[in-house]
Amino acid sequence: MKLVVVSAGLSVPSSTRLLGDRLAAATAGRVSGAVDLRVVELRDLAVEIAHNFTNGFPGRGLSAAIDDVTSADGLIVVTPVFSASYSGLFKSFFDVLDKDALAGKPVLIAATGGTGRHSLVLDHALRPLFAYLRAVVVPTGVYAASEDWGAEGLAERIERAAGELAALMPASAVPAAGPDLASAPVSAPVSGLASDPALASASAVGGAEVAVPAQPASGRADGFHVVPFEEQLAALRV
Incomplete structure (x- = not known):
C-alpha cells in the first residue's frame, strides 16, 4: 500500500x-x-x-x-x-x-x-x-x-x-467493529435471499437470474444453485 x-x-x-x-x-x-x-x-x-x-x-x-x-x-x-x-x-x-x-x-x-x-x-x-x-x-x-x-x-x-x-484506500481500511458479513453463511433456499428486498433487488441487477451459494446439489459439483428472478419475486409475495 x-x-x-x-x-x-x-x-x-x-x-x-x-x-x-x-x-x-x-x-x-x-x-x-x-x-x-x-x-x-x-x-x-x-x-x-x-x-x-x-x-x-x-x-x-x-x-x-x-x-x-x-x-x-x-x-x-x-x-x-x-x-x-x-x-x-x-x-x-x-x-x-x-x-x-x-x-x-x-x-x-x-x-x-x-x-x-x-x-x-x-x-x-x-x-x-x-x-x-x-x-x-x-x-x-x-x-x-x-x-x-x-x-x-x-x-x-x-x-x-x-x-x-x-x-x-483500496483494500486497506481496518474493518470497523460489527458483524462480519463476508463470513456469514448464505442459506440455499430462495426465501433466505428474497426475504430481504434490498438483497433481492441488488441480486437481480439487469438480469433475470442470479447465482446463490448453496449446499452442493445433485449434478452440480460447484455448490451453486441458479435461481430464476421470477421465483425470487414469487417468494417475496408470499
Missing part, C-alpha cells in the same frame, strides 16, 4: 512537513498490511518545476515525484497559506501533472498558517482545486494555525481525517 505526502513547506524545520508527517503516521496506523510511505518535498523541486514550465520536460527529481504521486493509493497534500490561498509552489507542482493523473485518487487536504482566520483556505482553495482534478477529497480537511500545536482539537482532527483517507 503506497501512501504519498506532498509538502510545500519552505522552512527547515517546517510546520507544514510536521503536519504531513502526523497525518501520514495516523493514516498508516489505520490500514492493514505494510505501508510504503513516500514524502515529496516541493522545496527541493522548485527549480525543476520552473524549468518544466519553460521546456516542457521534467527533471529527474520531478519525474520521480510525479511517478510517486500518480501511483499512490492515497495522497496527503499540505501547503502553507500565502495571501489567503495555497502557495504558488504548491499550485505549480499540480499544474505540471497530467490532467487525469489524480482522477479517482483519495486525497486528504491540509494547510498551515500563522492564524486561525485562514482556515477557510481548505474549502475555498484546496477543495475546489482537487475537485477540478477529479480527485476524491476526504470530508475532513486539517488546518493547523500556530496556536493549534499542542492545543486541544488538532489531534482529533488528524485522527478523523486519517480514518477517512484510510477507508478510501
Whole structure:
C-alpha cells in the first residue's frame, strides 16, 4: 500500500512537513498490511518545476515525484497559506501533472498558517482545486494555525481525517467493529435471499437470474444453485 505526502513547506524545520508527517503516521496506523510511505518535498523541486514550465520536460527529481504521486493509493497534500490561498509552489507542482493523473485518487487536504482566520483556505482553495482534478477529497480537511500545536482539537482532527483517507484506500481500511458479513453463511433456499428486498433487488441487477451459494446439489459439483428472478419475486409475495 503506497501512501504519498506532498509538502510545500519552505522552512527547515517546517510546520507544514510536521503536519504531513502526523497525518501520514495516523493514516498508516489505520490500514492493514505494510505501508510504503513516500514524502515529496516541493522545496527541493522548485527549480525543476520552473524549468518544466519553460521546456516542457521534467527533471529527474520531478519525474520521480510525479511517478510517486500518480501511483499512490492515497495522497496527503499540505501547503502553507500565502495571501489567503495555497502557495504558488504548491499550485505549480499540480499544474505540471497530467490532467487525469489524480482522477479517482483519495486525497486528504491540509494547510498551515500563522492564524486561525485562514482556515477557510481548505474549502475555498484546496477543495475546489482537487475537485477540478477529479480527485476524491476526504470530508475532513486539517488546518493547523500556530496556536493549534499542542492545543486541544488538532489531534482529533488528524485522527478523523486519517480514518477517512484510510477507508478510501483500496483494500486497506481496518474493518470497523460489527458483524462480519463476508463470513456469514448464505442459506440455499430462495426465501433466505428474497426475504430481504434490498438483497433481492441488488441480486437481480439487469438480469433475470442470479447465482446463490448453496449446499452442493445433485449434478452440480460447484455448490451453486441458479435461481430464476421470477421465483425470487414469487417468494417475496408470499
